[in-house]
Amino acid sequence: SDRVTHSSAGGCRNMQTQQLQRARSQHPANGRSVPALGASGTLGASGTLGAQLRYSKAAQAHQHVVPRILGTSHLHTWSRPCSVVQDAAKPAQETSASVTQTVMVGDIGGTNARLSLWIAEGDHTTAELFAKTYPTASHATFAEVFEMFLSDCASSGPQPRAAALAIAGAVECNRCSMTNLDWLIDGPALQKQHGFRVALLNDFEAVGYGIPVLLPEDVLELTPHKPVPQAPKVVMGPGTGLGAAQLMWDEKRQDYKVWPGEMGHVPFAPRGWKQTALAIFAATKTPGIVEVEQVMCGSGLELIYEFLLSDEPCNRQGLQMGAHHKKGAADITAAALKGTDGDPLANEAVDMLMGMVGAEAGSMALRCLAHGGVYVAGGITPRLLSRLTGGGALLEGFLGKTNRPKFADILATLPLIVITNEKVGQIGARAVASKLVALDENDA
Numbered sequence: 001s002d003r004v005t006h007s008s009a010g011g012c013r014n015m016q017t018q019q020l021q022r023a024r025s026q027h028p029a030n031g032r033s034v035p036a037l038g039a040s041g042t043l044g045a046s047g048t049l050g051a052q053l054r055y056s057k058a059a060q061a062h063q064h065v066v067p068r069i070l071g072t073s074h075l076h077t078w079s080r081p082c083s084v085v086q087d088a089a090k091p092a093q094e095t096s097a098s099v100t101q102t103v104m105v106g107d108i109g110g111t112n113a114r115l116s117l118w119i120a121e122g123d124h125t126t127a128e129l130f131a132k133t134y135p136t137a138s139h140a141t142f143a144e145v146f147e148m149f150l151s152d153c154a155s156s157g158p159q160p161r162a163a164a165l166a167i168a169g170a171v172e173c174n175r176c177s178m179t180n181l182d183w184l185i186d187g188p189a190l191q192k193q194h195g196f197r198v199a200l201l202n203d204f205e206a207v208g209y210g211i212p213v214l215l216p217e218d219v220l221e222l223t224p225h226k227p228v229p230q231a232p233k234v235v236m237g238p239g240t241g242l243g244a245a246q247l248m249w250d251e252k253r254q255d256y257k258v259w260p261g262e263m264g265h266v267p268f269a270p271r272g273w274k275q276t277a278l279a280i281f282a283a284t285k286t287p288g289i290v291e292v293e294q295v296m297c298g299s300g301l302e303l304i305y306e307f308l309l310s311d312e313p314c315n316r317q318g319l320q321m322g323a324h325h326k327k328g329a330a331d332i333t334a335a336a337l338k339g340t341d342g343d344p345l346a347n348e349a350v351d352m353l354m355g356m357v358g359a360e361a362g363s364m365a366l367r368c369l370a371h372g373g374v375y376v377a378g379g380i381t382p383r384l385l386s387r388l389t390g391g392g393a394l395l396e397g398f399l400g401k402t403n404r405p406k407f408a409d410i411l412a413t414l415p416l417i418v419i420t421n422e423k424v425g426q427i428g429a430r431a432v433a434s435k436l437v438a439l440d441e442n443d444a
Helices: 006-026 057-061 142-152 187-194 203-213 272-285 298-309 329-337 344-368 381-388 392-399 405-411 424-443
Strands: 053-055 067-069 101-108 112-121 124-135 162-167 175-177 184-186 197-202 219-221 233-238 242-250 255-261 373-376 416-419
Touching (some): 101 124, 101 424, 112 142, 112 424, 124 142, 142 184, 162 203, 184 187, 187 197, 197 203, 197 424, 203 233, 203 255, 233 298, 233 344, 242 344, 272 298, 272 344, 298 344, 329 344, 329 381, 344 373, 344 381, 344 392, 344 405, 381 416, 392 405
Parallel strands (some): 101 162, 162 197, 233 373, 373 416
Antiparallel strands (some): 053 067, 101 112, 112 124, 233 242, 242 255
């Protein structure tokens, strides 16, 4: 649950307070210590790179540390209040460019850990110095991979001043216990061991931080409307699972703050008789509530295809029917890209998937009237761009003219945008790491 009680949050804060105080005294980071927390151990919202601590030097001079929470007037008990990450969304002041600074960026999945070293100038990265992929199955812990990378990249540049790691899993208290891998990634422990800031981000949180710095060639606009500056943005998308996040403008920081969620695990709301039949079919595979992610991801595409194969052969004359003709997601996608020359069931399966993704994107957009943009990311959609010409099933599902005509006119005013750059999560993690370095310079 994203809700944290005062009691549990306090325990987490006290533990991290002690860890960071030890880190500050024992592990200097490039000549400066990692800032210690105040006596209260108060921390800002953690699951995102939200309200974080900075410190009053005047108060420190009187041996009394006063935390100033950025971006919010108080500690929200409904968010995750125990991050050790500085408020990376706050615009940085000018910093010295005389010394080359580097940051470490990670994309951690169930199969591979992709790590890279970048030059950081100001609050952005400019060039990649080193990159290496580590198969997760070859390493017992992520700490082992982290240390190996620092050794491997030692000759490519200075030790990183900060690290931002995008992880396919829920991040709590700057830690992540990975779902499909027996790894606990512990940000405070890594920070203590290596002496520089380590920020863990949910993978779609990283995607969210990448959106503001995307280039025009990184996106495909499906509606004629442009994003309204400072208006709410939402992002979601199918891949191995289904991720989502919201971006809300923060006046104090003059930047967007990303709030990740677990949209993939909400109940699936079918629209129309065919989706209702799909939900019934899906329920036979997994007892209990059918979740959105169950039908809107790579394995969901396979489930949709299997569902279509279960139709009566008389309704699909000339086609090979039955469960023994099942296909994998990659084969279904490849067949659908052939259009009318490919597999009709693959075309239908992909259109069903895109229609449902579009409908869920529309629901997200209505919750906050996302005039800043409704972004569709993930590993599947960019591979189907040729089927999205003119919007296709994705735009049709988004507008929902048949199922919710009263709101179609509202949704038609919102920008629907497909992210075509599959490295958007890495771009977001780089942005976060670079801003951490810039903030560190300001605090020096």
